Amino acid sequence: MSLRGTRRATKQSQNFWEIASGKVRPRNDMVKTMTTNPILTVKDLNVVFPDSNGGLHALEDISFEVCPRDFICFLGPSGSGKTTLLRILAGLLKPTNGEVNFIGNQHPGVGMVFQQPNLMPWRSVMDNIKLPLELEGISETDARIKAQEMIELVGLRGFEDSWPRELSGGMAQRVGIARALIHDPDLLLLDEPFGSLDAITRERMWMELSRIWQAKQKTVIMVTHSINESLFLADRVLVLTQRPGKIKFDLKVDLPRPRNDDIRYTPHFGKLARKLRETIE
Numbered sequence: 387m388s389l390r391g392t393r394r395a396t397k398q399s400q401n402f403w404e405i406a407s408g409k410v411r412p413r414n415d416m417v418k419t420m421t422t423n424p425i426l427t428v429k430d431l432n433v434v435f436p437d438s439n440g441g442l443h444a445l446e447d448i449s450f451e452v453c454p455r456d457f458i459c460f461l462g463p464s465g466s467g468k469t470t471l472l473r474i475l476a477g478l479l480k481p482t483n484g485e486v487n488f489i490g491n492q493h494p495g496v497g498m499v500f501q502q503p504n505l506m507p508w509r510s511v512m513d514n515i516k517l518p519l520e521l522e523g524i525s526e527t528d529a530r531i532k533a534q535e536m537i538e539l540v541g542l543r544g545f546e547d548s549w550p551r552e553l554s555g556g557m558a559q560r561v562g563i564a565r566a567l568i569h570d571p572d573l574l575l576l577d578e579p580f581g582s583l584d585a586i587t588r589e590r591m592w593m594e595l596s597r598i599w600q601a602k603q604k605t606v607i608m609v610t611h612s613i614n615e616s617l618f619l620a621d622r623v624l625v626l627t628q629r630p631g632k633i634k635f636d637l638k639v640d641l642p643r644p645r646n647d648d649i650r651y652t653p654h655f656g657k658l659a660r661k662l663r664e665t666i667e
């Protein structure tokens with residue numbers, strides 16, 4: 387495996403990543419490469435966890451590419467290796483073999499949101515959101531300004547001083563998203579972020595996430611069990627098999643954007659949902 391590159395990138399590669407993420411405009415001589423180059427290439431990735439039975443094969447021959455500002459959903463049964471894949475992309479786990487290459491050979495800044503928001507109960511909303519900046523040693527004033535910006539973005543104005551126990555599930559998850567976005571990551575990894583929410587709140591969160599994704603122009607890789615969720619949000623849905631997880635289907639979601647609730651009742655949405663349903667069964 388080669389999880390190539392470090393956070394300390396060369397000037398050239400850093401520029402390239404920033405361009406790929408849409409933060410700065412490309413130089414003319416870079417435009418051609420930019421339009422043809424994915425920002426992340428995963429090739430023949432395998433993960434085997436050691437056990438007493440000769441190893442548990444979690445992921446098998448996973449290959450895919452991600453372009454700047456893509457919204458990609460992974461859909462798959464429980465145990466198909468979705469979280470394992472996100473952990474590899476976040477740099478938290480090394481694959482047994484295969485390649486994970488980021489553009490410019492540097493690991494991007496990553497924000498991760500988990501199924502449970504994992505907030506610190508003794509810290510207010512504001513203090514939970516600014517925690518990553520505190521850990522980076524950013525000054526209190528700057529951290530507060532940035533955290534307030536994130537609070538506005540996720541629609542939590544007025545709840546700055548609330549405690550996690552006072553929040554609804556959807557609000558707590560917004561805090562998790564704000565915290566993941568605060569250090570302006572290039573890549574946002576979402577692991578079933580709305581799995582614990584009721585259906586109505588969950589659908590409201592799709593709209594929120596869609597709006598945030600469009601406003602912040604992030605590259606997003608999200609794991610979900612929900613066909614409707616993946617179609618509402620993603621540009622592409624990759625379906626995994628039962629363990630060991632292999633990619634069995636790659637669906638381009640050619641629904642117009644911005645998407646609102648009505649799109650779920652269109653014949654085309656129904657057709658795509660049926661395709662995914664047939665693949666999963």
Ligand SMILES: Nc1ncnc2c1ncn2[C@@H]1O[C@H](COP(=O)(O)OP(=O)(O)OP(=O)(O)O)[C@@H](O)[C@H]1O
Pocket residue numbers: 435436442444462463464465466467468469470471629
């Ligand atoms: N650190 C680990 N050590 C050993 N086995 C692991 C480890 N992490 C995951 N596994 C195993 O790898 C397989 C894939 O796990 P993973 O958590 O990635 O699945 P998942 O698709 O995210 O499932 P779910 O939808 O239930 O969250 C499972 O069989 C799990 O038991």
Ligand SMILES: [Mg+2]
Pocket residue numbers: 468469470577
């Ligand atoms: Mg999981």
